[in-house]
Amino acid sequence: MLLPPLFPNIPPNSIPMKKNVIIIGAGHAGIQAAASLREEGFEGSICIFSEDADFPYQKPPLSKGYLDGSQQKNSIMFRSETWYENNQVELKLGELVEKVDVPQKTVHATSGEYAFDFLVFATGAYNRELPIPIKGTDQPLYLRTMKDADYLKQALDQEDVQDILVIGGGFIGLEIAAYAAKSGKKVTVVEYQPRLMQRVLPPMLSEHFAAKHQAYGVDLRMGVGVQDLTQDSKWLASLSTGETVTADQVIVGIGVLPSQVLAQEAGIRCSNGIEVNEYCETSAAGIYAIGDCALHPNPFAKGQMVRLESVQNAVDQAKAIASTICGKPTSYHQVPWFWTHQYNLKLQMAGLSEGYDQLLVRGDVEGDKFSVFYFKNNQLIAVDSINKPADHLQARKWIQASYTPDLEKLADDSIKLNEC
Amino acid sequence: MPQITYIDSDGNKHQVELPLGATIMEGAVQNDIKGIIAECGGSCMCATCHCYIAEDYLDKLPEMEEEEDEMLEGAVAPRTERSRLGCQVRISNALDGLVVEIPQEQ
Ligand SMILES: Cc1cc2nc3c(=O)[nH]c(=O)nc-3n(C[C@H](O)[C@H](O)[C@H](O)COP(=O)(O)OP(=O)(O)OC[C@H]3O[C@@H](n4cnc5c(N)ncnc54)[C@H](O)[C@@H]3O)c2cc1C
Ligand code: FES
Numbered sequence: 001m002l003l004p005p006l007f008p009n010i011p012p013n014s015i016p017m018k019k020n021v022i023i024i025g026a027g028h029a030g031i032q033a034a035a036s037l038r039e040e041g042f043e044g045s046i047c048i049f050s051e052d053a054d055f056p057y058q059k060p061p062l063s064k065g066y067l068d069g070s071q072q073k074n075s076i077m078f079r080s081e082t083w084y085e086n087n088q089v090e091l092k093l094g095e096l097v098e099k100v101d102v103p104q105k106t107v108h109a110t111s112g113e114y115a116f117d118f119l120v121f122a123t124g125a126y127n128r129e130l131p132i133p134i135k136g137t138d139q140p141l142y143l144r145t146m147k148d149a150d151y152l153k154q155a156l157d158q159e160d161v162q163d164i165l166v167i168g169g170g171f172i173g174l175e176i177a178a179y180a181a182k183s184g185k186k187v188t189v190v191e192y193q194p195r196l197m198q199r200v201l202p203p204m205l206s207e208h209f210a211a212k213h214q215a216y217g218v219d220l221r222m223g224v225g226v227q228d229l230t231q232d233s234k235w236l237a238s239l240s241t242g243e244t245v246t247a248d249q250v251i252v253g254i255g256v257l258p259s260q261v262l263a264q265e266a267g268i269r270c271s272n273g274i275e276v277n278e279y280c281e282t283s284a285a286g287i288y289a290i291g292d293c294a295l296h297p298n299p300f301a302k303g304q305m306v307r308l309e310s311v312q313n314a315v316d317q318a319k320a321i322a323s324t325i326c327g328k329p330t331s332y333h334q335v336p337w338f339w340t341h342q343y344n345l346k347l348q349m350a351g352l353s354e355g356y357d358q359l360l361v362r363g364d365v366e367g368d369k370f371s372v373f374y375f376k377n378n379q380l381i382a383v384d385s386i387n388k389p390a391d392h393l394q395a396r397k398w399i400q401a402s403y404t405p406d407l408e409k410l411a412d413d414s415i416k417l418n419e420c
Numbered sequence: 421m422p423q424i425t426y427i428d429s430d431g432n433k434h435q436v437e438l439p440l441g442a443t444i445m446e447g448a449v450q451n452d453i454k455g456i457i458a459e460c461g462g463s464c465m466c467a468t469c470h471c472y473i474a475e476d477y478l479d480k481l482p483e484m485e486e487e488e489d490e491m492l493e494g495a496v497a498p499r500t501e502r503s504r505l506g507c508q509v510r511i512s513n514a515l516d517g518l519v520v521e522i523p524q525e526q
Contacts, residue, residue, distance in 0.1 A: 058461040065462065075446040076461055083452045315459060339465045346487070348465060389487055393467070393494030 019044040019117035021325065022107055024097045024262070026050035027059065029291025029314035030122035031078045034089045036322030044117070046089045049109055053094030054146045055081070060311060062149040063175040064341050068182075069153075073146070100266040102284045118325050121263055121274055121282070121289040122318070125256035125309060130167065136231025140250035143172055155249050156180055164188070165237055165247035167226055169196040171340045173253030174209065178342040181216040188245050189213065190237070192254075194223040200349070202359060205372060205384060212343050221245075258293045258307060271295060273307040278331040280321050288324075290317035299333045300381070300399065301352050310338045335400045337392070344368060348392035351382030351399040360410055362417075363388060371395070373410060380404040391417060422516040429455025429522045438511045444520055445469040445506030455522035462507035464488055468526040469506035470495040474519040478502065481509055497523030 021037060023030045026048050034046050050056065057077045065071030084091055092109065099108040106115050127142045134140065141152050155161060156176075162185055166177045169191030181187045193199075195206035196213075210220055225240040235247045258273040269275045269283035273295030280288045280296060291314035298306045316334035323330035338349045345368060356374035363370030371385040371392075380403070383395035394417050398405065405420035421437040426448060428434065438447040448456035448469075457468035464487055473481060481504065488508045492499050506520070 060463065061461050071462060074450060075442065077449070080450050080452045086452065311459060311461075339460065339463065341463070346465075387487070388490070389465070390490035390493050393491070396494075 020115060021046050021118045021120065022114060022116040023048045023120040023122055024107070025122035025124055025259075025291070025293075026052065026056040026091065026093070027122060027124045027291060027314065028078075028311050029124070029318050030120070031056050032315045032318035033120050033122060033290065033322055034087070035079070036319045037325065038087045038089070040322050040326040040328075042322070042326055046087075047092060047114065048089065049092045049095050049097045049107070051094070051096045052145055055093065056091070057146055058311075059144070060339075062146065063143060063172050063179075066146075066149055067153055067156075067176070067179050097262060100262055100268075100287075102266050102268070102287065105286075117286065119287045120321060121260075121287070121293055122291050122314070123259035123262065123289075123293045125258050125292040127252070128255045128257050130226070130229070130252050130254065132226060133228045134230075136229070136235070138231055140167070140229065140235075140252045142252050143176065144256075152176070152251065156183070156185070161248040162186055163234070163247045163249075165190065165235065165245055165250045166253065167237075167250065168253040168255070169193070169220070169222070170199070170253055170255060171197065173251065174213070174342055175340060176251055176253065177213065177218055178216070181213070181218050182343065186217065186219075188219040188221065188247065190221045190224050190226055190239065190245070192223070192225050196220070196222070200353070201384070202353065202356075202372065202374075204359075204361070205347075205386075208365070208386070209342060209345065209347075212345055216343060256292065256309060258295070260293055263289065263293075275305070278333075279324050279329060280317050280332055281324075288321045290314065290321055296332065298336070298352070300336055301354070306352070308336055310336065312337045335396050337396055344387070346387055346389075348385045348389060349382065350385075350392055350395040351380075353382035353384065356381060360407065362410060362413060363391075373405075375404070375407075378404065394418060422511050422513060422518070424511065424515070425517075425519045426451070426453045427519065427521045428453050429524045440511055440513065442511050443507050444471060444504070444509045444511070447511065448506060448520075448522070453522065455524070455526065456506055457526045458507060460507075464491055464505060464508055467491045467495045467505060470497055470499075470523055470526060471504060471506045472500065472502040472521040472523065473504055473509075474521075475502065477515060477518050480512075480514040482512075484508070495523075496525045 061076045097109050164180045164185045164187045166173045166189045227238045230236045235250045237245045260270045263274045264270045274289035276296045292309045295307045297303045320330045320332040353374040358375040360373045369387045374382040385392040409415045409420040426434045436451045459468045460466035
């Protein structure tokens with residue numbers, strides 16, 4: 001019997017690569033790296049270690065469709081089990097990598113020691129914990145993994161859980177707040193900064209989101225810190241204003257920190273993330289870092305070192321290193337993009353708006369259908385779109401091509417965007 | 421369970437049964453059909469689950485929302501009147517026998 005070729009995508013006269021790749025982490029970055037390696041014709045072994053024991057799944061739905069029940073476990077997994085088998089990608093689920101030995105080119109995991117030719121850190125990030133005194137038999141809830149999401153959903157869906165306190169007015173906290181408010185809960189959001197999602201949004205968009213949350217009855221306390229949490233029959237939070245908030249459940253979303261200890265202990269250079277060059281290679285040759293854990297020079301931030309926490313960044317960095325490992329050095333230079341859903345507001349962001357000196361709004365702000373264009377030194381650097389997917393897609397193309405539309409045309413809603 | 425035939429991006433046919441309520445995108449991912457990427461996990465945010473629906477089933481599909489319509493404009497493969505985003509089409513009994521073609525590029 002004639003068997004089908006193992007990797008049908010390999011061009012007929014390429015030299016097959018027969019080395020070992022070990023990937024640490026089975027999130028967007030790790031899984032995409034494996035998939036892209038095979039697509040590029042890599043023939044060596046690929047092994048992915050994942051501390052998380054759940055079959056590899058996507059995280060964004062955890063605070064969206066998975067939380068509201070419209071998406072189930074098997075609808076958010078990356079690939080089917082047969083995909084891993086057919087592509088000979090070995091998964092070691094529930095296995096922590098405890099040590100990396102750079103000179104020996106080995107990793108030490110729970111089940112033993114493994115050798116690599118190339119190593120990929122796709123270790124992601126972990127939740128920052130509340131740095132305040134907490135007294136109680138339970139802990140406040142956090143969201144990062146599917147287990148967290150299952151626990152959170154079960155907690156929020158209980159009927160006797162009515163008062164919800166969300167600490168942190170960033171994307172994840174606000175998506176959870178929106179779900180709880182839509183389910184009829186009484187929600188309070190406490191945010192230390194003076195406005196919502198301050199790190200990435202301009203005041204007008206923070207206010208737009210704030211107004212929507214308030215319309216759903218969410219009590220927003222901005223510029224306020226939580227000083228301590230005490231659990232009795234209910235949770236009691238004391239705020240920096242001297243006020244207190246009581247709640248049946250407390251949910252914390254105050255940002256993440258890069259998972260870099262493993263790399264650090266292996267002598268690889270780290271600061272706010274594992275430091276990499278434009279090829280996502282770390283200070284150790286043949287060792288890469290991609291996704292949430294990678295502090296990289298980003299062309300869309302004028303080459304500054306940044307760490308991005310997004311699906312786009314994880315996926316595109318994975319594609320780049322896969323090509324590089326397969327002998328086609330490929331630098332990372334894709335437009336950053338991101339999205340969030342809260343109520344009827346679907347925000348899509350393209351580019352990095354930090355440092356903008358001019359801003360233009362186009363569309364129907366009251367009708368929740370508009371885009372904000374950001375410029376720096378007369379160059380388009382970013383576009384945030386609310387319920388305007390076509391604008392978002394156009395923006396991605398423009399920013400990738402370093403194109404700046406005509407401002408006067410852009411300001412005129414009667415002129416089509418692709419004619420600006 | 422409704423039977424769906426996928427024609428993957430290499431032109432290979434795969435006949436599968438999908439549970440009611442699953443989306444065409446989910447069915448493709450779970451059955452390892454080549455060509456559907458679904459980068460955003462079904463949020464109608466990436467247009468990498470673009471597919472072509474067999475002509476005779478077009479009127480049996482759930483109506484297209486404006487959002488999907490706009491995203492399709494940005495899809496990489498050419499948009500035709502048979503274009504849909506796989507994550508926005510849920511399987512119903514009316515779709516039994518449906519043939520879905522996956523474009524070569526997403
Ligand atoms: C609730 C939620 C909602 C989000 N929403 C969006 C969104 O709408 N849009 C968007 O673009 N992004 C969103 N994100 C961010 C996005 O999910 C991340 O940017 C993306 O998952 C990053 O992928 P990654 O592979 O770098 O890291 P991760 O997905 O964090 O994966 C890293 C994995 O590495 C494993 N690991 C770490 N250390 C070890 C070790 N020593 N040994 C073995 N395994 C290890 C971890 O267990 C983890 O599973 C969201 C994230 C969350 C949590
Ligand atoms: S999966 Fe992203 S648009 Fe369908």
